[in-house]
Amino acid sequence: MKLCLILVCAALLPAEAKVLHRGIGLVMCSKTDQELFYGIDGEQVYHIDFTAHKGVKTLPDFGDDYIFPKDYELSLARMEVCKVNLEYWTKNDNDSIDSLDAPQSSIYSKDDVELGSKNSLVCYITGFYPPQLRVTWTKNNINVTAEAKFTVYYPNPIDGTFDQISILSFTPEEGDIYSCRVEHAALDRPLTRIFDVQVALDPVSFHSDAVFCGVGLVGGLLGVSAGIYFFIKGNKFN
Structure with missing residues (x-):
């Protein structure tokens, strides 16, 4: 591309x-x-x-x-x-080949999870190049991507890669399982993160590696928390 x-x-x-x-x-x-x-x-x-x-x-x-x-x-x-x-x-420049950087992703709720209370799931995708990928949301293995919202690709000034945020509004119900699946040219296979409502309700398990999957990204997410807040607060999407 x-x-x-x-x-x-x-x-x-x-x-x-x-x-x-x-x-x-x-x-x-x-x-x-x-x-x-x-x-x-x-x-x-x-x-x-x-x-x-x-x-x-x-x-x-x-x-x-x-x-x-x-x-x-x-x-x-x-x-x-x-x-x-x-x-x-x-x-x-037909001989040139664009470098490929694979994305990393994480999924988490905007607010603390309470059954029956409206909330939002955030799928944060970072560090990818070129700026073109496909994001798919599922609820209990049913595709709900049409209900999600997306930011435009945003450049990372440090390394020239790109970030994107997708948000899915949801009302947690016991037993529900959500996923955010990312496809990109630099990935050998799709990158999928899982959000299990039952696990999220457990304050001990909620902070475990099994919930966040990409726990190694937490430090990086702290650095962009302000941007995510602005994005959600502004409620303007591409």
Whole structure:
């Protein structure tokens, strides 16, 4: 898969402020996908929904407002430039092979699990390249992916890989088992994480390796907890 990325970074110093902020803009296209978004200090603040033909703010309700006038129209022009570059590089660089980085994932509930109380399951997927994967949700072996919501792919500035978050609303019932399955070009087999409601109700088992499966990712998840909170609070999805 050929991919074209146009990355724009900027240091922002607001008037009357002493804190330096880091802004990022990403234009991404392939033969089948296109994406454009802006972020500040590691948080996504705005992206283009090319299906709905409009820009979408992803800041939480209490965040400072940002204005992007006519940005959907401008994004179409940026995508044309991206596609022209992609076609050129594809024709003139046929021998190159994109590096592959396999994703890691974890699944956990947004709030403490209580039977009959509405909640959300978070499937956090990180460290993958290229930014294209397939996520499938199941409840008791029944596909419920259509009920899930997804963020756009977000770049990791440290190593150039990408992250994505998917959220599934659910009402825990005893015996229910949920799964988040990830397919990616760098994986030999799908990566599946399981959330067992019965196990989650047990405060001892809930913190065991069997529940989280990817317990080695916990340290990394702490570093992105603020971003996940912003994402859920903003309740704006791709």
